Amino acid sequence: MSEILFYIVIFLANIIQGITGFAGTILAMPFSIHLVGYLVAKPVLNVLGIIAGIYVVVGGYKNVNIRELKRVTCYMGIGIIVGILVKHFFTGHERLLYAALGIFVIGIGARGLIAFGKYAWENGFGIMDKSPRKSKGSTEEREHYIEKGMTASARALLLFSGVVHGIFVSGGPLIITYLSNHTKSKEEFRRTVSAIWIILNSMILVSDIMAGYYTMNTIRIQAISVPFLFGGMFLGGILFKRMSQTVFTVLTYILLCIAGISLLCK
DSSP: HHHHHHHHHHHHHHHHHHHHHSHHHHHHHHHHHHHHHHHHHHHHHHHHHHHHHHHHHHTTTGGHHHHOOOOOOOHHHHHHHHHHHHHHGTTOHHHHHHHHHHHHHHHHHHHHHHHHHHHHHHHHHGGGGSSSSSSSHHHHHHHHHTOOOOOOOHHHHHHHHHHHHHSSSOHHHHHHHHHHTOOHHHHHOOOOOOOOHHHHHHHHHHHHHHTTTOOOOHHHHHHHHHHHHHHHHHHHHHHHHOOHHHHHHHHHHHHHHHHHHHTTTO
């Protein structure tokens, strides 16, 4: 029964993954650990992250922001190596790390929702039903921000998100703050973040293989889980095409809050 519930969790989480390009793993991880255990959940969800990334990127690889892809994978790649190395020092204390990450992620999501709420209050809540228009955070302003390059805080955020990803395969919410200000549209955001997971999760895959995580049972569960992944991604892709930029942004911040709460509840 637990294994069946695990596949259902994968399906539901990847509906979200198909819409946003992130959050699938971090939403699935806490529940998956309870259902099948960390030693199965981590490698299975990691490979599903690679497959999900390929699924999204293949359909629109020209929308990938190569400059940001290089920046993020460079800093997060370093962080992942550190995360893999320090993971062993926290054996038996994972709850503390999940709690700290959960609080941080909730803070990011809440900050985004408060900022949007203030903007919606000043401009009228009818913007939820309209197509994206030029405003704060518009393409022009984002391009201007991109040209200024990375700040020290951005580098620190990416390094930390890499550490988190190396431990829990759940660094996605932490890079949203960075990428949401360095991509021009929801399409570019979604394709770029998916390309990032292909590269970074492949690094973790090598580590998992060397650590001996891939038993015959894990491989079996991995194979069965793939159709549930594609089902969720397909439905998420349909919903993605029907959503406005505004709804996409709000959903992203709400998902951050949900992801943070799920970590605290683990």
